[in-house]
Amino acid sequence: xxxxxxxxxxxxxxxPKARRHRPVTVEFxxxxxxxxxxxxxxxxxxxxxRIEKDGQPVPWSHQVQEGEEFxxxxxxxxxxxPYAHAPRFVADxxxxxxxxxxxxxxxxxxxxxxxxxxxxxxxxxxxxxxLLTRDQGLLKRNQVxxxxxxxxxxxAKQLEEVARYFALARWAxxxxxxxxxxxxxxxxxxxxxxDQVPPYIWxxxxxxxxxxxxxxxxxxxxxxxxxxxxxRQVLEGSS
Numbered sequence: 360x361x362x363x364x365x366x367x368x369x370x371x372x373x374x375p376k377a378r379r380h381r382p383v384t385v386e387f388x389x390x391x392x393x394x395x396x397x398x399x400x401x402x403x404x405x406x407x408x409r410i411e412k413d414g415q416p417v418p419w420s421h422q423v424q425e426g427e428e429f430x431x432x433x434x435x436x437x438x439x440x441p442y443a444h445a446p447r448f449v450a451d452x453x454x455x456x457x458x459x460x461x462x463x464x465x466x467x468x469x470x471x472x473x474x475x476x477x478x479x480x481x482x483x484x485x486x487x488x489x490l491l492t493r494d495q496g497l498l499k500r501n502q503v504x505x506x507x508x509x510x511x512x513x514x515a516k517q518l519e520e521v522a523r524y525f526a527l528a529r530w531a532x533x534x535x536x537x538x539x540x541x542x543x544x545x546x547x548x549x550x551x552x553x554d555q556v557p558p559y560i561w562x563x564x565x566x567x568x569x570x571x572x573x574x575x576x577x578x579x580x581x582x583x584x585x586x587x588x589x590x591r592q593v594l595e596g597s598s
Contacts, residue, residue, distance in 0.1 A: 361386050363428040364400065370433045372510060373401040373495065387423070394419035397431060403498035405490070405506035408434040437526030439505065440489065445530035448521075449483050451476075451492040456514035461521070462541055464590060465532030469541065476500070491521065519593050528594040534583065537570035544568040544577060552576050 364383045371379040378400075385396050394404055410417050411430045423429075440446045445466060450458050452472035461468040469482065476494070480502040483490040490506035492498060498506045507524055509517045521527065536543055547569045553561055555576050568577045 360425040362423045365430045368433045393421045408432050440525045447488045449488040457517045459538040460518045462536045462538045465535045522593045540572040542572040
């Protein structure tokens with residue numbers, strides 16, 4: 360038996376170059392769901408917004424029949440998270456710098472380099488978190504409902520991808536969360552950190568924040584100015 364699939368937009372990233380921009384014909388013997396065939400072609404289900412046959416949507420459980428043609432569409436920017444509250448994330452073990460960026464932008468992002476794939480998928484499902492990964496196979500796990508495969512290997516570019524795809528500008532609260540612990544920061548009196556920061560910093564700064572979990576102290580130094588430039592560029596591109 361044969362069926363045809365037409366993929367659009369960002370879903371081409373999962374296909375070999377020879378299969379992009381044109382219908383893809385799939386041969387199969389035993390009955391198969393449309394989900395199985397789409398993922399067999401390399402496209403993880405969390406990045407698919409909808410599948411249509413003859414202009415009508417079909418569910419993932421649809422049993423594919425001989426000669427059917429399906430049109431598979433990606434999410435447009437902002438569509439993958441349609442809710443009114445800020446998204447929460449969980450990231451796999453190769454994305455430590457991206458995790459720090461997301462936390463510093465104010466987003467609740469769980470991360471532990473020792474977590475394995477089953478735990479990441481279970482955590483994403485149980486807490487309704489978006490799973491961020493460079494592992495396409497991890498996104499194909501049935502438990503994963505929301506997720507994104509990062510195209511770039513560079514953390515700053517990865518941040519741009521995530522911010523644009525999920526339209527993060529509307530929820531960003533830069534420098535309100537600990538990059539190390541993921542906890543919201545609290546303002547502390549200048550006198551309370553006199554013995555926790557370099558003397559020059561204490562003399563020249565008046566505003567400090569502390570992580571209630573790890574005790575790390577933050578202040579608006581030169582590193583903040585550099586991050587502000589990056590975050591401004593990222594958020595302007597995701598508005």
